[in-house]
Amino acid sequence: MEILTTIFIQPFFDMAADPILFLQVIWEGFVTGILYSLIALGFVLIFKASGVFNFAQGIMVVFAALTLVGLHENGIPAYIALPITILVMYALAFSVERLVLRPLVNQPDIILFMATIGVTFFLIGFGEFIFGGEPKMMITEELLLPYGSITFFDDMLILQEIDIAASGIAALALIFLALFLGKTKIGIALRAVADDNQAALSVGVSLNTIWVLVWFISGIIALITGIMWGAKSDVSFALSIIAFKALPVLILGGFTSVQGAIVGGLIIGIGEKIGEFYWGDLVGGSIESWLAYMIALVFLLFRPQGLFGEKIIERV
Amino acid sequence: MLSVNNIEVIYDHVILVLKGVSLDVPKGSVVAILGANGAGKTTTLKAISNLLQAERGDVTKGSIDFDGTQVHDLSPNELVKRGCIQVMEGRHVFEHLTVEENLLTGAYTRKEGRAAISEDLEKTYSYFPRLKERRTSQAGYTSGGEQQMLTIGRALMSKPKMILLDEPSMGLAPQLVEEIFEIVKDLNQREGVSFLLAEQNTNIALRYADYGYVLENGRVVMDGEGAELRENEDVKEFYLGMGGAGRKSFRDGKNYRRRKRWL
Ligand SMILES: Nc1ncnc2c1ncn2[C@@H]1O[C@H](COP(=O)(O)OP(=O)(O)O)[C@@H](O)[C@H]1O
Ligand SMILES: [Mg+2]
Secondary structure (H helix, E strand, C coil): CHHHHHHHCHHHHHHHHCHHHHHHHHHHHHHHHHHHHHHHHHHHHHHHHHCCCCCCHHHHHHHHHHHHHHHHHCCCCHHHHHHHHHHHHHHHHHHHHHHHHHHHCCCCHHHHHHHHHHHHHHHHHHHHHHHCCCCECCCCCCCCCCCCEEEECCCCEEEEHHHHHHHHHHHHHHHHHHHHHHHCHHHHHHHHHHHCHHHHHHCCCCHHHHHHHHHHHHHHHHHHHHHHHHHHCCECHHHHHHHHHHHHHHHHHCCCCHHHHHHHHHHHHHHHHHHHHHHHHHHCCCCHHHHHHHHHHHHHHHCCCCCCCCCCCCCC | CEEEEEEEEEECCCEEEEEEEEEEECCCCEEEEECCCCCCHHHHHHHHHCCHHHHCEEEEEEEEEECCEECCCCCHHHHHHHCEEEECCCCCCCCCCEHHHHHHHHCCCCCCCHHHHHHHHHHHHHHCHHHHHCCCCEHHHCCHHHHHHHHHHHHHCCCCCEEEEECCCCCCCHHHHHHHHHHHHHHHHHCCCEEEEEECCHHHHHHHCCEEEEEECCEEEEEEEHHHHHHCHHHHHHCCCCCCCCCCCCCCHHHHHHHHHHC
């Protein structure tokens, strides 16, 4: 009986007893969740537009952050280092299209997947070679990101300003992306390719252009994620483990759903923090590494098609 | 406008599908490629639009000339820009895009401003009033007939000189097929778009086509004016199902001799 109480009753009692603390836990989860969402989003975009399961998504986050910080370390001011990093991400997208996707077009999916593993190791090696392997500090201040904190309820609820900024920037990026995909000619073409690449080809959309574009967008998203994550910890290749958090998010949200990636990321982020805080002690901590998968699997039991599994339209 | 000279097409480096096909589409005409399933109609159209490469198909002999240029080294994108666009068989609409977004993708290669594009959008709607009613619906939820109209309207948005239309009648009720062919005729006469269409439905295709080619096993076995072909005894027998003794099997000895003569 005792054990059942500690698992099923006590945690909820704790939540109700200190709702502000509970709110704090949710906020922390939300902030991490945003980063999971962004990583999953970059992944989903590439998967939808080119059918490639991009193993390198997590490393792209580190590579982007490392490039930015590394350039700054070499004496380039932040306001120049940032656009250069964006250019580097473009060069990466361009090279991946030319050297990986184009030569391997029409090959089985697994070959393309392996090729992205190759890209992963290339980025690790290349990044270390140029900027060195030791952990670095994100140049938060130089990027004009705030670093104080705001408190509510007599200092009981503490929100870091950087977290608030991260949420704001992520929201802005999503609005931008939605407008781009919904309103611009090339955005519509990108969705057309995701729907039916043969038909897109037939109306004159160049798949190569779209692939470069979608890898570039994912690169930008990776850069945003890298800056935000780097501001909370160091910038090092250890960061890429967050990519493994993208997998449960994708299981939950579906590999082809943009909304799924966003909502899935938030659910995993928040679920994880709540689980860790209220149940973590029961299993001796460190449940963060597998809890995300648990949450995803439990969800799948009830919704096998995933959260938003894109509706498959049956033809009449 | 278009001339295909003795082309040979091979899939996957080994499967020989077209064995010397030649045909001509004069400017402003409607030309039909007829033939049973598997005859090579789609392959011929894709060889022209260069969509073949995406299917591991290759034109290994012969040449294709569209509007004065060899198409062999052009990408589908460049061909659409030059005015040659294919409407693929099986109604390939972008299911999760709205009807209007689908039409806009047709204008992807055009460089004119928004004004010109929206003018053409209205013109397209004037040919397909049904699409206007459904402009905000997701294309995947429209009917088969509407989807076929949408793919033709989408092609029209590219301002084509020529549309390669693959099996527009496939899986549609006869009335709808008639409606679609009427629109094809309209587009041909009023917009001056040339058409090369592939059809198994010989009857309707020959009523609308100026000229027809009969394809069998990757070879042109007969060609002639639309009206002439419709009166041809062999066509009547094999493709219009009007032979005296009913439709005969291809293995029939008499058929075999006849087909020999066509070669
Ligand atoms: N991608 C492909 N790879 C190999 N063979 C193909 C391919 N596409 C079509 N074929 C073969 O080419 C022949 C002609 O096909 P197709 O051009 O589609 O005929 P039709 O359009 O007249 O029905 C068929 O025997 C078909 O099996
Ligand atoms: Mg066909």
